[in-house]
Amino acid sequence: MRVQSELIVLIALITSFVAAAQKAGTEWKEYVFSADNFAVTAPYAPSPHPDIAFKDATAYTVNFPNTDDGVTLRVMHEPHDCGAYLGALKSGVQAGKQPGADPSSLKDISFDGHPGVQYEWRVNQSRIIQERYYCINNHFYAFFIDHPKNRPLSAQVTRLISSLRLLANVSGQK
Numbered sequence: 001m002r003v004q005s006e007l008i009v010l011i012a013l014i015t016s017f018v019a020a021a022q023k024a025g026t027e028w029k030e031y032v033f034s035a036d037n038f039a040v041t042a043p044y045a046p047s048p049h050p051d052i053a054f055k056d057a058t059a060y061t062v063n064f065p066n067t068d069d070g071v072t073l074r075v076m077h078e079p080h081d082c083g084a085y086l087g088a089l090k091s092g093v094q095a096g097k098q099p100g101a102d103p104s105s106l107k108d109i110s111f112d113g114h115p116g117v118q119y120e121w122r123v124n125q126s127r128i129i130q131e132r133y134y135c136i137n138n139h140f141y142a143f144f145i146d147h148p149k150n151r152p153l154s155a156q157v158t159r160l161i162s163s164l165r166l167l168a169n170v171s172g173q174k
Contacts (some may be wrong), residue, residue, distance in 0.1 A: 026043040026044075027043075028041050028042060028159070029041065029042075030163070031045045033060065035058075036048075036060075036075040036077075037166060038073075038164060038165065038166055039163075039164075039165045040060075040073070040164055040165070041159065041160065041163035042062050042160050042163075043062070043064075044062070046060035046062050046073070047060070047061070048060050049061075053074070054076055056076055056078040057074045057075055057076045057077065058074070058077070059072050059074050060072065060073045060074075060075070061073075062160060064154065067156055068147070068148055069148075069153070069154050069156065070145070070146040070147075071143060071144070071145050071157055071160055071161065072144045073141065073142070073143055073144075074141075074142045074143075074144065075140075075141055075142075076139060076140040077139070080138055080140060082115060082135035082138060083115075085133075085135065085140065086117050086133065086135060089133060090117055093106050093119045094106065099121070100121040100122040100123070101119055101120070101121040102120050102121060102122070103119075105118070105119045105120040106118070106119045110134075111134040111141075111164070112136075114134050114136045114137075115134075115135055116132060116133050116134040116135065117132075117133050118130065118131065118133075119131055122149070123146070125149070126149055127147070127148060128147065129144055129145065129146050130143075130144075130145040131144055131145075132145070136166065141164070145157055145161070
Protein backbone atom coordinates (compact mmCIF):
# COMPACT_ATOMS: atom_id res chain seq x y z
CA MET A 1 0.00 0.00 0.00
CA ARG A 2 2.89 2.34 0.83
CA VAL A 3 4.47 1.74 -2.59
CA GLN A 4 1.17 2.58 -4.27
CA SER A 5 0.82 5.90 -2.41
CA GLU A 6 4.46 6.79 -3.17
CA LEU A 7 3.81 6.01 -6.82
CA ILE A 8 0.76 8.29 -6.83
CA VAL A 9 2.81 11.12 -5.27
CA LEU A 10 5.61 10.55 -7.81
CA ILE A 11 3.14 10.66 -10.74
CA ALA A 12 1.58 13.84 -9.34
CA LEU A 13 5.01 15.48 -9.06
CA ILE A 14 6.01 14.49 -12.58
CA THR A 15 2.70 15.79 -13.95
CA SER A 16 3.23 19.11 -12.13
CA PHE A 17 6.75 19.48 -13.53
CA VAL A 18 5.60 18.69 -17.07
CA ALA A 19 2.74 21.20 -16.84
CA ALA A 20 5.08 23.87 -15.44
CA ALA A 21 7.63 23.22 -18.17
CA GLN A 22 4.97 23.51 -20.86
CA LYS A 23 3.69 26.79 -19.41
CA ALA A 24 7.22 28.18 -19.03
CA GLY A 25 8.11 27.05 -22.54
CA THR A 26 5.27 28.97 -24.19
CA GLU A 27 6.67 30.11 -27.47
CA TRP A 28 6.43 33.84 -28.04
CA LYS A 29 5.93 35.05 -31.58
CA GLU A 30 5.24 38.26 -33.40
CA TYR A 31 1.63 39.10 -34.21
CA VAL A 32 0.98 41.67 -36.93
CA PHE A 33 -2.11 43.88 -36.89
CA SER A 34 -2.00 45.67 -40.22
CA ALA A 35 -5.40 47.33 -39.66
CA ASP A 36 -3.80 49.35 -36.84
CA ASN A 37 -0.28 49.42 -38.31
CA PHE A 38 1.68 47.66 -35.58
CA ALA A 39 3.11 44.35 -34.47
CA VAL A 40 3.92 42.94 -31.01
CA THR A 41 5.56 39.81 -29.72
CA ALA A 42 3.47 37.87 -27.21
CA PRO A 43 2.93 34.35 -25.85
CA TYR A 44 -0.42 34.20 -27.66
CA ALA A 45 -2.33 36.41 -30.09
CA PRO A 46 -3.98 39.42 -28.51
CA SER A 47 -7.61 39.48 -29.60
CA PRO A 48 -8.67 42.84 -31.01
CA HIS A 49 -12.01 44.15 -29.78
CA PRO A 50 -13.82 47.49 -29.65
CA ASP A 51 -12.67 49.44 -26.62
CA ILE A 52 -15.33 50.29 -24.05
CA ALA A 53 -13.34 53.19 -22.53
CA PHE A 54 -12.40 54.93 -25.80
CA LYS A 55 -15.15 54.77 -28.40
CA ASP A 56 -12.81 55.41 -31.35
CA ALA A 57 -10.28 52.75 -30.33
CA THR A 58 -9.50 49.10 -30.79
CA ALA A 59 -8.13 47.29 -27.72
CA TYR A 60 -5.65 44.41 -27.78
CA THR A 61 -5.33 42.59 -24.43
CA VAL A 62 -2.83 40.06 -23.10
CA ASN A 63 -3.11 38.66 -19.57
CA PHE A 64 -0.28 36.88 -17.82
CA PRO A 65 -1.92 34.55 -15.28
CA ASN A 66 1.36 33.39 -13.75
CA THR A 67 2.33 36.99 -12.88
CA ASP A 68 -1.15 38.48 -12.28
CA ASP A 69 -0.34 41.20 -14.86
CA GLY A 70 -2.41 42.41 -17.77
CA VAL A 71 -1.58 44.64 -20.72
CA THR A 72 -4.04 46.35 -23.02
CA LEU A 73 -2.82 48.31 -26.02
CA ARG A 74 -5.44 50.77 -27.21
CA VAL A 75 -5.10 52.17 -30.70
CA MET A 76 -7.15 55.34 -31.16
CA HIS A 77 -8.32 55.80 -34.72
CA GLU A 78 -9.42 59.44 -34.72
CA PRO A 79 -6.57 61.90 -35.23
CA HIS A 80 -5.70 64.18 -32.30
CA ASP A 81 -3.38 67.12 -31.95
CA CYS A 82 -0.39 65.52 -30.21
CA GLY A 83 0.70 68.55 -28.21
CA ALA A 84 -2.82 69.42 -27.05
CA TYR A 85 -3.77 65.84 -26.12
CA LEU A 86 -0.53 65.08 -24.28
CA GLY A 87 -0.68 68.50 -22.59
CA ALA A 88 -4.24 67.82 -21.40
CA LEU A 89 -3.21 64.43 -20.01
CA LYS A 90 -0.27 65.94 -18.13
CA SER A 91 -2.17 68.93 -16.75
CA GLY A 92 -5.05 66.63 -15.69
CA VAL A 93 -2.67 64.43 -13.69
CA GLN A 94 -0.84 67.43 -12.19
CA ALA A 95 -4.10 69.14 -11.20
CA GLY A 96 -5.56 65.99 -9.63
CA LYS A 97 -8.29 65.67 -12.28
CA GLN A 98 -7.38 62.03 -12.98
CA PRO A 99 -8.85 60.07 -10.02
CA GLY A 100 -6.18 58.05 -8.23
CA ALA A 101 -3.38 59.33 -10.48
CA ASP A 102 0.01 59.83 -8.84
CA PRO A 103 1.45 63.19 -10.02
CA SER A 104 4.94 62.10 -8.92
CA SER A 105 4.81 59.25 -11.48
CA LEU A 106 4.22 61.61 -14.41
CA LYS A 107 7.00 61.68 -17.00
CA ASP A 108 7.62 62.48 -20.64
CA ILE A 109 8.52 59.45 -22.73
CA SER A 110 9.03 58.71 -26.40
CA PHE A 111 8.84 55.85 -28.87
CA ASP A 112 11.01 55.95 -32.00
CA GLY A 113 11.17 59.74 -31.67
CA HIS A 114 7.40 60.13 -31.19
CA PRO A 115 6.34 62.00 -28.03
CA GLY A 116 4.51 60.39 -25.17
CA VAL A 117 3.54 60.62 -21.53
CA GLN A 118 3.41 58.06 -18.74
CA TYR A 119 1.81 58.01 -15.30
CA GLU A 120 0.38 55.58 -12.76
CA TRP A 121 -2.86 55.48 -10.89
CA ARG A 122 -4.16 53.38 -8.06
CA VAL A 123 -6.97 50.91 -8.81
CA ASN A 124 -7.27 49.82 -5.18
CA GLN A 125 -4.93 49.22 -2.23
CA SER A 126 -3.11 46.38 -4.00
CA ARG A 127 -3.19 47.21 -7.75
CA ILE A 128 -2.00 50.02 -9.98
CA ILE A 129 -2.31 50.81 -13.67
CA GLN A 130 0.52 52.39 -15.57
CA GLU A 131 -0.63 54.32 -18.64
CA ARG A 132 1.75 55.07 -21.51
CA TYR A 133 0.49 57.22 -24.37
CA TYR A 134 2.50 57.59 -27.58
CA CYS A 135 1.41 60.02 -30.28
CA ILE A 136 2.37 58.79 -33.73
CA ASN A 137 1.32 60.89 -36.71
CA ASN A 138 -1.58 62.35 -34.67
CA HIS A 139 -2.84 58.90 -33.61
CA PHE A 140 -2.40 57.42 -30.16
CA TYR A 141 -1.08 54.04 -29.12
CA ALA A 142 -1.73 53.70 -25.39
CA PHE A 143 -0.54 50.89 -23.13
CA PHE A 144 -2.54 50.23 -19.97
CA ILE A 145 -0.55 47.93 -17.70
CA ASP A 146 -2.40 46.47 -14.72
CA HIS A 147 -0.17 44.91 -12.07
CA PRO A 148 0.24 44.44 -8.32
CA LYS A 149 1.31 47.62 -6.53
CA ASN A 150 4.01 45.92 -4.47
CA ARG A 151 6.28 44.93 -7.35
CA PRO A 152 7.73 46.29 -10.59
CA LEU A 153 6.56 45.25 -14.03
CA SER A 154 7.25 41.61 -14.80
CA ALA A 155 9.79 40.57 -17.42
CA GLN A 156 6.91 39.31 -19.60
CA VAL A 157 5.17 42.69 -19.56
CA THR A 158 8.41 44.49 -20.29
CA ARG A 159 9.12 42.09 -23.16
CA LEU A 160 5.69 42.63 -24.72
CA ILE A 161 5.82 46.43 -24.42
CA SER A 162 9.38 46.58 -25.75
CA SER A 163 8.36 44.52 -28.77
CA LEU A 164 5.98 47.14 -30.18
CA ARG A 165 6.91 47.70 -33.80
CA LEU A 166 5.24 50.15 -36.17
CA LEU A 167 4.52 48.99 -39.67
CA ALA A 168 5.86 50.98 -42.58
CA ASN A 169 2.48 52.46 -43.53
CA VAL A 170 1.72 53.99 -40.11
CA SER A 171 0.71 57.26 -41.79
CA GLY A 172 -2.17 55.42 -43.47
CA GLN A 173 -4.25 55.19 -40.28
CA LYS A 174 -7.97 54.53 -40.38
